[in-house]
Amino acid sequence: xxxxKQSPQSLIVQKGGIPIINCAYENxxxxxxxxxxxxxxxxxxxxxxxxxxVSEKKEGRFTISFNKSAKQFSLHIMxxxxxxxxxxxxxxxxxxxxxxxxxGTGTRLKVLA
Amino acid sequence: xxxxxxxxxxxxxxxxxxxxxxxxxxxxHDTVSWxxxxxxxxxxFIFQYYEEEERQRGNFPDRFSGHQxxxxxxxxxxxxxxxxxxxxxxxxSSLEVxxxxxxxxxxxxxxxxx
Numbered sequence: 001x002x003x004x005k006q007s008p009q010s011l012i013v014q015k016g017g018i019p020i021i022n023c024a025y026e027n028x029x030x031x032x033x034x035x036x037x038x039x040x041x042x043x044x045x046x047x048x049x050x051x052x053x054v055s056e057k058k059e060g061r062f063t064i065s066f067n068k069s070a071k072q073f074s075l076h077i078m079x080x081x082x083x084x085x086x087x088x089x090x091x092x093x094x095x096x097x098x099x100x101x102x103x104g105t106g107t108r109l110k111v112l113a
Numbered sequence: 114x115x116x117x118x119x120x121x122x123x124x125x126x127x128x129x130x131x132x133x134x135x136x137x138x139x140x141x142h143d144t145v146s147w148x149x150x151x152x153x154x155x156x157x158f159i160f161q162y163y164e165e166e167e168r169q170r171g172n173f174p175d176r177f178s179g180h181q182x183x184x185x186x187x188x189x190x191x192x193x194x195x196x197x198x199x200x201x202x203x204x205x206s207s208l209e210v211x212x213x214x215x216x217x218x219x220x221x222x223x224x225x226x227x
Contacts, residue, residue, distance in 0.1 A: 006155075032214065043117070043203050043218035044156065089155050093214070099169055099207075100146065101216060103155030 002027060004092050006104025013080055014112050021075045021107045023090035028071065030092040034101070035064065035075050038087045047088075048075075080111045115140060117206050117219035125225045126194050134189040134222045138206030144168075145187040146216060147179060148203040156203055162187050191224075199226045 005024045013019045023033075031052055036044035050057045050064045050073065057064045061078040077084055087108050091101040118137045126132050138145050144163045148156035158171035162181035181187045185206075191198055201223050205216040 034215070036218070041220075043119075043220045046215055046217060049215065091155075099144070099161050099214065100158035100171060101148075101156070103157070105155050106153070 002102055004090060004102050004104045006090050006107060008107060009105070010108040010110075012110045012112065015081060017080050017111070019077050019080055019084075019109055019111070021088050021090070021109070022072060023074065023092075023104050024070075024072045025092050025102075026071065027092070029094060030102075032093045033064070033066065033073050034091050034093075035062070036089045036091065036103075038089065038106075044089060077109075080109075082111045082113045085110050117204055117217055119202075119204050119219040119222050121222060122220070123223045123225075125227060127227055128194055128196060130194050131190065131192045132194060132224060134191075134202050134204075134224070136187045136189070136204030136206075136219060138185050138187070138204075139208075139217050142206035142208045142217070143185050144207045144209070145181060145185065146205045146207070147187070147189045148205065148218075149173070150201040150203055150221070152200070159189070194226045196226050199224060 034049035035047045037047050038044040048059045048062045052068050063076040066073045087106045089106050090104040093101045120135045146161040147159040150156040159173050160170040161168045165181045176192045178190045201221040203221045204219045207216045
């Protein structure tokens, strides 16, 4: 119940394509879902986050889609660039009570020039 | 505004030894969390410190301990190191504001146990 399942494990797209990364969770008590971007040798950087009371959130080229009934959420990267090549992690947490983040296993994205 | 800083960057230790990792949170942040990230995996929550006390702990043995100082900086201590402790150790700081609780990560300390 504490797991967050992330797919695919790796993804290759052409420049300008729209990679989509999916995550699924079981625990309906989760109420905060951030996405992180991590480059090799660096710590994860917060990209965008969503609460379950909205179905979509956009920040720049990054969009989160959230399906509360299916307990799934996904990250879309519009007009992807080679500089977006990194590992992306979804996570889930509670905004009160417990404070830890449960991370997915990561998706390694490569954007070809 | 300085982000989360961690030291050292890299560390090599021998099995059975002890190690101390350090973290300075983002300016104004009062909460520090520690995560272990094995190669090719997502970060795993170790514990979180708030007001100099351990507020929550993940599924890690007592060999992992920590401390938070009055200036909110934090240390992670690992005793009796095992080969399996080799990983990237990440510190994240946060501040709860109006129900929002974003965590910001440092660059990590790469620990290698031989």
